[in-house]
Amino acid sequence: MARGMTMRIPAIRPAAFWSLLALAAIAIGVLALPGRSYSGQDREQLLASASAQHPAGTDALGRDRMVRVSAAFLLSMGGAVMASAAATLAAAGVGTLSAFSPAALGSLAMLACDVFLALPWLFLLMMVRSTLPLTTSPAHSAAITFLILAVVGWPACARAVYRGALELRKSEWMLQARAAGLRDKQIMRHVLPNLTSLLIPQFLICIPAFIIAEANLGALGLGIGEPLPSWGSMLLELDNSPMLMHTAWVYLPIALLILILLLFEGVATKQ
Amino acid sequence: MTCVADMLRWIARTLMIVMMVAVGSTVLVRFAPGYLSDAREMDSRYGNTTRVELAAEAARSASLAQMLSAEFGGWTRGNFGISRQYDVPVLELIAPRLAVTGGLLLRSIAFAWSLALCAALVSSAGRNPSLSWQAPSTLLLAVPTAAMATLCILSDCGGPTLVMTLVVAARDFKFLDRMLRNAWRDPHLLQARAQGLSTLRLVYAHILPSVAPRLLALATLSIVNALSALVPVEVVFSVPGLGQLAWNAAMNRDLPVLLGVTMIMAVAVTFAGMNPDRAGEWQGA
Numbered sequence: 181m182a183r184g185m186t187m188r189i190p191a192i193r194p195a196a197f198w199s200l201l202a203l204a205a206i207a208i209g210v211l212a213l214p215g216r217s218y219s220g221q222d223r224e225q226l227l228a229s230a231s232a233q234h235p236a237g238t239d240a241l242g243r244d245r246m247v248r249v250s251a252a253f254l255l256s257m258g259g260a261v262m263a264s265a266a267a268t269l270a271a272a273g274v275g276t277l278s279a280f281s282p283a284a285l286g287s288l289a290m291l292a293c294d295v296f297l298a299l300p301w302l303f304l305l306m307m308v309r310s311t312l313p314l315t316t317s318p319a320h321s322a323a324i325t326f327l328i329l330a331v332v333g334w335p336a337c338a339r340a341v342y343r344g345a346l347e348l349r350k351s352e353w354m355l356q357a358r359a360a361g362l363r364d365k366q367i368m369r370h371v372l373p374n375l376t377s378l379l380i381p382q383f384l385i386c387i388p389a390f391i392i393a394e395a396n397l398g399a400l401g402l403g404i405g406e407p408l409p410s411w412g413s414m415l416l417e418l419d420n421s422p423m424l425m426h427t428a429w430v431y432l433p434i435a436l437l438i439l440i441l442l443l444f445e446g447v448a449t450k451q
Numbered sequence: 452m453t454c455v456a457d458m459l460r461w462i463a464r465t466l467m468i469v470m471m472v473a474v475g476s477t478v479l480v481r482f483a484p485g486y487l488s489d490a491r492e493m494d495s496r497y498g499n500t501t502r503v504e505l506a507a508e509a510a511r512s513a514s515l516a517q518m519l520s521a522e523f524g525g526w527t528r529g530n531f532g533i534s535r536q537y538d539v540p541v542l543e544l545i546a547p548r549l550a551v552t553g554g555l556l557l558r559s560i561a562f563a564w565s566l567a568l569c570a571a572l573v574s575s576a577g578r579n580p581s582l583s584w585q586a587p588s589t590l591l592l593a594v595p596t597a598a599m600a601t602l603c604i605l606s607d608c609g610g611p612t613l614v615m616t617l618v619v620a621a622r623d624f625k626f627l628d629r630m631l632r633n634a635w636r637d638p639h640l641l642q643a644r645a646q647g648l649s650t651l652r653l654v655y656a657h658i659l660p661s662v663a664p665r666l667l668a669l670a671t672l673s674i675v676n677a678l679s680a681l682v683p684v685e686v687v688f689s690v691p692g693l694g695q696l697a698w699n700a701a702m703n704r705d706l707p708v709l710l711g712v713t714m715i716m717a718v719a720v721t722f723a724g725m726n727p728d729r730a731g732e733w734q735g736a
Contacts, residue, residue, distance in 0.1 A: 295472055295475055298720050299717050300678040303678075303682070303697060303716050304476075304713070306709070307476065307701070307710075311483030311704070388593070400597065400683060418598065418601045438594055441592075442589065
């Protein structure tokens, strides 16, 4: 059916990776320019269109949109990468230990994972974010948001690692190692390297998922606090109809966010 | 007998998970650093005496045992506790919104399944994954739900059902496409194709029956995705459903309401997603 119309998806992983690095370098370059600050206000140019001074215009408070988008990109990417690394490490530890521990302990650990998985992410995030102190600083709110993402993100990954580790436990080389008299500690040293092919995709898949979760939380007013820029808070600009009629640069954050998420998807795609 | 035992084990496990979610959420909320702070304390209209009373009220509700007994007491009384914000039983707030949210979820999941299944059937029949089918779903997955809903309002096309359908269908399509693509590679289907059986006949007689048992996993995936998209969609489109209620409760620190809604979501996900295979996966290893 449609065979004639199909074409192979090109090898996009290296291109996506290098594009992301290039974007990060540009963002760092924008922030490194003298006199640029994500919270600095130009009160004479509120909602300004693109100009030499503000290449992507300014927001309703006169803050440079290009600088804020660059800062939001670096903040969300840095936070998501760290949260993803923490979630993957936790998942690797719990998944592997559960698979190689006695049955009751393994079942108990997976029951704990199911408890986490029974709650949709956003509700858990909203619940924890809403119980933070009223005077939480923006930097703390950013750290807490990504910490919560790591805390709620590990169980799904742990389940995948658990299944992979169980497969390893049944594998022939493992039986051979046990038969040869290797101790558990010696065997465990070979388990994690064999799970790398599972852990790296999990790590890469978590990054865009965390970026989207942060953007959704921010768009609901429960994300990173102002004046720190975040994708979510910049998406809130789309609710401001007069601003939309004034300048099309308001769409820059959403366009860039989609591009970045597509690039991450490209990096995570199996060839 | 084995089937009944499996079913009983599944029900026991599901109930245990729901119970653990309830206890875990309460513990999480109680030990969150801002649990004892009250938004009313920052309101300049309240005098010092009122603030002292608010602090005393917060201190009284600090005991975890008291919180748990209040929560389970609310369940046994059938009212889910009392809302801090509206001072009415939580059930009174939840009940009228259940129908709104349920209707929205059912419509979106039904549309999403139809859309994803049709697209996946056509797409998977090709030899390689086609860009023209994969690109739209990849693009849809890269747009945050809140942004998609806002863009729908700005372009004055579509509503909550369309956004939820697209969000759910995009992920369902990826899942179905992979599943159907594997099904097409079965040796007996290759043989049937080589003998010249029509695609339509192969789909009805072989493909759909072979993937039907795995659709349970798709149901879980759809429900989890739909529930995750619920809050942004209901908030942006001002739909008076459970998602909007949960968001309002989160913004106003109305924890009994937030816990009540979270429990309903947990029950929905748990009952949809806990298939008996999970309980026996360790033993099967």
